[in-house]
Amino acid sequence: MSAGLGTVTSVPISRGDRLRILHTSDWHLGRTLHGVDLLEHQRAFLDHLVEVVREREVDVVLVAGDVYDRAIPAVPTVRLLSEALGRLSEAATVVVTPGNHDSAVRLGFGAGLMRDGVHLLASVEALDEPVVVSDGDGPVAFYGLPYLDPDSVRGLLAADGDEPLARSHDAVVTAALDRVRADLATRPGTRSVVLAHAFVVGGTASESERDIRVGGVDSVPSSSFEGFDYVALGHLHGAQSIGTGSPVIRYSGSPLAFSFGEKNQVKSSALVDLDSDGRVEVELIPAPVPRRLAEVTGDLATLLGGEFDDLRDAWLRVFVTDPVHPANLHALVRDHFPYALAIQHTPVGGVSVSDRRAVAADADPVEVAVDFVAFATGGAPTETEAAVLRTAYETALARETSL
Structure with missing residues (x-):
C-alpha cells in the first residue's frame, strides 16, 4: 500500500x-x-x-x-x-x-x-x-x-x-x-x-x-x-x-x-x-551529458576563424567584443556555431557610454536616439546613420503636426 x-x-x-x-x-x-x-x-x-x-x-x-x-x-x-x-x-x-x-x-x-x-x-x-x-x-x-x-x-x-x-x-x-x-x-x-x-x-x-x-x-x-x-x-x-x-x-x-x-x-x-x-x-x-556547455569570448573574426571549432557541437554562450556591433551578428555566429544559445555583444575599446540617465523633457530627440545607438552598439552612429535618424524624426513630426 x-x-x-x-x-x-x-x-x-x-x-x-x-x-x-x-x-x-x-x-x-x-x-x-x-x-x-x-x-x-x-x-x-x-x-x-x-x-x-x-x-x-x-x-x-x-x-x-x-x-x-x-x-x-x-x-x-x-x-x-x-x-x-x-x-x-x-x-x-x-x-x-x-x-x-x-x-x-x-x-x-x-x-x-x-x-x-x-x-x-x-x-x-x-x-x-x-x-x-x-x-x-x-x-x-x-x-x-x-x-x-x-x-x-x-x-x-x-x-x-x-x-x-x-x-x-x-x-x-x-x-x-x-x-x-x-x-x-x-x-x-x-x-x-x-x-x-x-x-x-x-x-x-x-x-x-x-x-x-x-x-x-x-x-x-x-x-x-x-x-x-x-x-x-x-x-x-x-x-x-x-x-x-x-x-x-x-x-x-x-x-x-x-x-x-x-x-x-x-x-x-x-x-x-x-x-x-x-x-x-x-x-x-x-549522469549522462546530452551536450556540453561552454563559453567563448573574442572579436567576430577570431570567433569565426577556427580557434574555437572544437566547440561547434556544444551549447554555447558567446561574447563578441568588437568595438562596434557587427552587422548580422547573430546570423553569422549561429551559422558557425549551430548550438549557440546566447550571443552577447560586449564591446571592448568602443565609445564610452555613461550609465543610463533620465531624458530631459527639452532634450533633442535625435540626440537621444544617437546616444541610444552608441549605448546599444558601443560605437557612435556614422554621419549617414545620424542623418537617417534625423530624417525619420522630422518625417514623424511632420505627420503628427498635419493631423
Missing part, C-alpha cells in the same frame, strides 16, 4: 548487509535551456536512472523536490513522470517530496491511490509520518519534508495555542524537524533518513535556482538536522556535501545543467549505502 500523504508503511527488503539508497533531486521536468526543450534529455536521464537502480540493486529511490519545473506542468511532462515512477517502482521503493517549483497540492493529489512502491510525501501535517523500510538489520524510517514556505506553514507548524512561528526558513524547518525527532524517539533502534528541500548554510548556489528568501533570509543551519543518519537535500543544483561530521548531509544536485553557471559541474546521483549501525558510504554516479 502506498504511503500516500504520510501514512506509516513498512516495506520488507532483504538484499544483503546494507540498505542501498539512490538520492536524486531537482529533475525540473519540463524545463528549457535558453528556449531549448530538454524533455528528451530528461527522458534519457530517467532511462539511465532505471538502469542504475536495476544494475546496482538499489532498494530505495529518493527524489528530494522540484520534480516538475512549474506548478502546472504540461501533459507530456506529467506522462514522463508517470512512466518514470512506474518503471522505478518495479525495482525499488520510491519516495518523492515536492520542492519550491512543484505544487505540493497537485503533486500530492491522489497520492493514496498511487501504485505500490511509490510514496508521495507532500503533506505538511503528516511530515512526521514516515515510510518505514525494513531490511535484515531492522527498520529505516524515511521522513519527507516538502518545501516549507514560511508564510504558508508558520501557523500550521506552531504548537497548539501558540502564535505563528517567526517568518523564516530556520523557524519552520526547525519546528518540522522537532516533530520528526519526536516520532523517531518512539522507534528505538530505527535508522533514519530525512528528505528536505531547503537552502542549508554551507551550500553553494548556482544561477538557476529560484530565490526563496523570506524576510531577506533563505538559509537553514546544518545543525537543525542533528540526530539523523542521512539527510537527502534538494534545491541547490550542484552536487555537494554539507559539513564533514554526522549526520551525512548532501545535495544530489540536478541531473542536467540549467544555466551556463553550471557548465563546470559534474552532474550525478548519490548512491548511498546505509549500514546496520547507521554508518553511511556515498558513491557519486555520473
